[in-house]
Amino acid sequence: MAEGELVGQRVVRIDSRAKATGEARYTADLTLPRMLHAKVLRSPHAHARILNIDTSKAERLPGVKAVVTGKDAAGVKWGVFRYTRDQELLPAEKVRYVGEDVAAVAALDEETALEALSLIDVEYDVLPAVFDPLEAMQEGAPQIHDHVENNVNIHVPIEVGDVDRAFQEAYLVREDRFSDTEYTYCQTEPYAVLVNYDSNGNLEIWTPNASPHTKAKALSNLLKMPLAKVKVRKISTGGAFGGRSDIFPGEFIAALLAIKAGRPVKMVYTREESFTSVRQAHSMVVDLKTGVTEDGRFLANEMKVVLDGGAYSSTGPIAVSVPFLVWEETYRLHNVRFNGYRVFTNKPVRGMYRCHGRSFMGGLGMQLDMIAEELSIDPAEIRLRNALRTGETQVTGSRIISCGLTEAIEKATETSGWKEKRGKLPYSRGIGMGASGMMVGFPMGIRGGSAALLKFNEDGGCTLISGVVDNGQGNESMVVQIAADVLGMKMEDINLVSSDSEITPLDQGAYSQASTFVSGNAARGAAVDAREQILNIASDMLDATPGELDLKDGQVFVKHRPEWNVWLGKVIRKALLDNTPVVGRGSYMPKVDLRREWVSNPKGQHAGTFSFGAVVAEVEVDTETGQVRVTNVTGAHDCGFAINPMAVEGQLEGSVASGGVGASLLEEHSWDGGQMLNATMLEYKVPLSVDMPQITPIIVETVDPEGPFGAKEAGLAGSMNMFQAVGNAIYDALGVWIKEFPITPDKVLQALEEKDPES
Amino acid sequence: MERQLIQLKVNGEERDVVVSPNETLVEVLRDRLELTGTKMGCGEGACGTCTVLLDGKPVRSCLTLAVEVQGQEIVTIEGLAEGAELHPVQEAFMEHGAIQCGFCSPGMILTGKALLDENPHPTEEGVRRAISGVVCRCTGYAKIVEAIMAAADAL
Numbered sequence: 001m002a003e004g005e006l007v008g009q010r011v012v013r014i015d016s017r018a019k020a021t022g023e024a025r026y027t028a029d030l031t032l033p034r035m036l037h038a039k040v041l042r043s044p045h046a047h048a049r050i051l052n053i054d055t056s057k058a059e060r061l062p063g064v065k066a067v068v069t070g071k072d073a074a075g076v077k078w079g080v081f082r083y084t085r086d087q088e089l090l091p092a093e094k095v096r097y098v099g100e101d102v103a104a105v106a107a108l109d110e111e112t113a114l115e116a117l118s119l120i121d122v123e124y125d126v127l128p129a130v131f132d133p134l135e136a137m138q139e140g141a142p143q144i145h146d147h148v149e150n151n152v153n154i155h156v157p158i159e160v161g162d163v164d165r166a167f168q169e170a171y172l173v174r175e176d177r178f179s180d181t182e183y184t185y186c187q188t189e190p191y192a193v194l195v196n197y198d199s200n201g202n203l204e205i206w207t208p209n210a211s212p213h214t215k216a217k218a219l220s221n222l223l224k225m226p227l228a229k230v231k232v233r234k235i236s237t238g239g240a241f242g243g244r245s246d247i248f249p250g251e252f253i254a255a256l257l258a259i260k261a262g263r264p265v266k267m268v269y270t271r272e273e274s275f276t277s278v279r280q281a282h283s284m285v286v287d288l289k290t291g292v293t294e295d296g297r298f299l300a301n302e303m304k305v306v307l308d309g310g311a312y313s314s315t316g317p318i319a320v321s322v323p324f325l326v327w328e329e330t331y332r333l334h335n336v337r338f339n340g341y342r343v344f345t346n347k348p349v350r351g352m353y354r355c356h357g358r359s360f361m362g363g364l365g366m367q368l369d370m371i372a373e374e375l376s377i378d379p380a381e382i383r384l385r386n387a388l389r390t391g392e393t394q395v396t397g398s399r400i401i402s403c404g405l406t407e408a409i410e411k412a413t414e415t416s417g418w419k420e421k422r423g424k425l426p427y428s429r430g431i432g433m434g435a436s437g438m439m440v441g442f443p444m445g446i447r448g449g450s451a452a453l454l455k456f457n458e459d460g461g462c463t464l465i466s467g468v469v470d471n472g473q474g475n476e477s478m479v480v481q482i483a484a485d486v487l488g489m490k491m492e493d494i495n496l497v498s499s500d501s502e503i504t505p506l507d508q509g510a511y512s513q514a515s516t517f518v519s520g521n522a523a524r525g526a527a528v529d530a531r532e533q534i535l536n537i538a539s540d541m542l543d544a545t546p547g548e549l550d551l552k553d554g555q556v557f558v559k560h561r562p563e564w565n566v567w568l569g570k571v572i573r574k575a576l577l578d579n580t581p582v583v584g585r586g587s588y589m590p591k592v593d594l595r596r597e598w599v600s601n602p603k604g605q606h607a608g609t610f611s612f613g614a615v616v617a618e619v620e621v622d623t624e625t626g627q628v629r630v631t632n633v634t635g636a637h638d639c640g641f642a643i644n645p646m647a648v649e650g651q652l653e654g655s656v657a658s659g660g661v662g663a664s665l666l667e668e669h670s671w672d673g674g675q676m677l678n679a680t681m682l683e684y685k686v687p688l689s690v691d692m693p694q695i696t697p698i699i700v701e702t703v704d705p706e707g708p709f710g711a712k713e714a715g716l717a718g719s720m721n722m723f724q725a726v727g728n729a730i731y732d733a734l735g736v737w738i739k740e741f742p743i744t745p746d747k748v749l750q751a752l753e754e755k756d757p758e759s
Numbered sequence: 760m761e762r763q764l765i766q767l768k769v770n771g772e773e774r775d776v777v778v779s780p781n782e783t784l785v786e787v788l789r790d791r792l793e794l795t796g797t798k799m800g801c802g803e804g805a806c807g808t809c810t811v812l813l814d815g816k817p818v819r820s821c822l823t824l825a826v827e828v829q830g831q832e833i834v835t836i837e838g839l840a841e842g843a844e845l846h847p848v849q850e851a852f853m854e855h856g857a858i859q860c861g862f863c864s865p866g867m868i869l870t871g872k873a874l875l876d877e878n879p880h881p882t883e884e885g886v887r888r889a890i891s892g893v894v895c896r897c898t899g900y901a902k903i904v905e906a907i908m909a910a911a912d913a914l
């Protein structure tokens with residue numbers, strides 16, 4: 001195939017065979033000689049001082065090889081940012097949520113470890129706790145961290161233009177509050193970690209992750225070990241969705257145990273622990289005030305969000321900024337005020353979830369429909385009037401180099417039959433839409449780029465070494481498809497070594513939808529470099545200039561005389577003899593403003609590029625039970641260019657499930673104070689095959705000038721759009737606005753009751 | 760608890776294992792027989808990732824005691840392919856992009872196979888119902904349903 005022929009094809013992913021045969025290894029599948037099994041003792045209290053921990057009985061239990069508590073952790077605190085170092089991964093002084101790690105045991109088997117936990121005596125001084133972020137912000141609320149007054153963990157204020165004056169000039173102003181409860185990733189693979197520590201001081205870690213390099217750096221800081229000694233290995237990961245991003249107590253504790261015992265330690269969480277003691281999605285309260293002109297264009301916008309962050313910072317500054325970012329990445333804003341607060345409560349720690357925010361994004365989309373209705377403008381039209389376009393600059397300074405938002409809105413409405421259906425379906429059936437823009441990456445300093453190497457073997461085959469991380473999205477296959485395309489090779493002739501912090505170069509990780517754009521670009525660069533080297537060497541052999549040569553199916557040939565050719569293996573051998581072995585090198589750093597900072601300087605180019613999408617959803621409501629069913633979804637996504645259309649569709653379909661059915665209608669945690677009441681998969685409802693609508697994915701290609709072959713990212717806008725589309729479709733069906741997510745049957749019935757108390 | 764020696768017939772092989780009476784089939788398969796293709800996503804009967812075939816029928820191996828299944832034919836994902844030749848359902852999952860993170864795939868594929876053995880021409884609705892006990896968080900099920908329908912055509 002010639003360059004540009006393999007990309008764009010619906011290829012079978014390189015990782016799928018091992019996954020179809022059960023051969024793919026996930027962390028819990030691994031075993032090492034002399035391996036121990038570990039379990040963690042967890043806090044039963046939401047807020048308590050640890051007065052004393054007596055582990056002596058546990059230590060004496062036969063089969064127990066190591067016990068650790070906060071004393072072994074030496075008081076080091078973890079935080080993603082320098083200014084958020086507030087979490088002792090094994091606390092010595094205080095616990096701040098039910099399920100927090102207090103002590104851990106490594107033993108010959110799990111039963112012994114569990115028995116040992118029951119022999120540990122912990123003396124607590126129970127403190128008053130707070131579970132609601134609005135209460136936690138009040139004067140006199142229990143203070144969760146000594147250094148944080150009113151429990152406000154992060155406050156991001158952003159203001160551009162003259163907001164107050166613009167509101168005065170607006171033709172129409174609307175104010176609404178939207179909110180949601182906590183929900184969670186619920187990846188099918190529960191959290192697990194395996195650590196091996198050898199007598200030369202090498203620490204090896206296997207754990208599901210979105211970036212081995214980030215995990216390695218954190219552990220090297222926490223354990224005060226050189227980065228080269230901390231080796232996070234490649235392992236299959238059973239889904240991430242933002243929930244495998246930063247460092248968790250599990251890997252730190254397993255490392256402490258492995259070092260102490262001098263033996264490998266494996267720790268596999270129960271489903272309950274995966275719910276309570278890793279990460280969840282934030283709940284939010286969103287106050288939205290919007291002023292528009294008579295023809296529905298934004299004039300003044302104000303948003304205040306309060307996020308329940310749980311007990312520690314985690315990725316807090318990012319999480320609290322996302323509502324603002326997605327807003328400015330979608331619409332043309334002029335005068336805007338944003339106040340984002342992330343507040344500590346005595347609940348488990350919250351992280352990023354698929355760019356989270358059913359409340360803010362659902363809210364933005366629903367309020368826009370309310371405004372459209374008051375102004376008698378079609379919801380699609382009001383979106384088109386405010387939608388950003390290629391070449392425009394977002395309100396805090398990010399230039400948009402490719403934008404298919406308009407096209408996505410138009411295609412989704414056209415294909416779904418929007419005009420014929422909107423407002424015209426019988427009562428209890430409705431149609432709604434949503435649209436959004438999405439950053440492809442964000443400024444991550446030295447960790448924001450990716451590099452790749454490509455080395456050729458004397459038989460003409462090659463190995464691509466890339467830091468790219470795959471949590472299921474298809475990123476591994478994507479880099480191989482790109483390299484194979486450039487080199488005119490078959491995908492199966494390129495072996496991939498990836499995602500190992502020791503071997504593979506630094507990569508930003510599977511964060512913020514950046515893999516295709518950043519890691520894909522680096523892989524492409526490595527392939528282009530190797531190709532140039534090959535053509536240069538072959539030009540001597542074929543007596544032609546490199547420009548006259550092409551490389552395809554393992555042959556280098558003269559373009560206008562293909563019968564003049566040489567086998568690639570021969571070129572590689574010549575390169576070896578000439579002492580110029582073929583090693584391709586590529587790297588990519590997105591063009592972002594590195595001075596941009598989440599809290600202190602939220603302006604400048606935020607991401608290298610942005611992706612866009614629009615969705616139209618149809619629902620059917622059972623007005624007796626309040627049950628909402630999403631029946632049809634048409635999702636259009638501007639992915640720049642679809643390297644593998646099948647993978648792009650798969651991402652979109654996945655977001656319809658998690659965003660459109662799960663987050664919009666089903667998923668939430670229930671609590672008794674700080675105690676999670678539904679920490680099982682029997683009670684935490686996720687979408688099943690029978691809950692899913694018919695999905696029509698539409699790929700919009702804008703061919704991004706920076707992306708590899710024009711590619712950006714695949715499908716994340718899907719969930720962001722589904723929240724809006726479902727909320728709006730329910731209004732179209734029933735004439736009620738439900739402003740609290742998830743939209744469960746009881747909320748539907750209550751809204752119907754309020755609308756018509758007679759019924 | 761008293762351990763006992765039992766015989767299990769797994770993927771056509773007779774295996775002797777010493778187990779406790781309360782050991783679940785998923786534990787025995789994974790920990791004692793090193794058949795880690797069978798996953799354990801919840802251990803409480805809710806996710807279906809532990810699905811194996813017992814005399815051709817899909818069961819949740821986390822709710823099945825190992826001592827109870829002596830004498831029955833157990834098939835795990837490792838036993839589906841004939842050497843290098845994959846089962847058509849496996850092929851279809853690959854061809855149709857039905858595998859993302861892959862953690863649900865063993866349970867999904869076995870459930871799909873059991874369905875097609877029983878009903879070679881299921882409706883789309885029938886496929887959706889058959890796999891409704893296996894959770895997938897990645898794919899939105901669309902391509903999984905497509906793959907099983909395509910395997911039905913291929914068989």
Ligand code: FES
Pocket residue numbers: 798799800801802803804805806807808809810819820821822
């Ligand atoms: S592990 Fe058996 S159903 Fe989840």
Ligand code: FES
Pocket residue numbers: 188238239472857858859860861862863864894895896897898
């Ligand atoms: S592919 Fe990830 S859970 Fe199904």
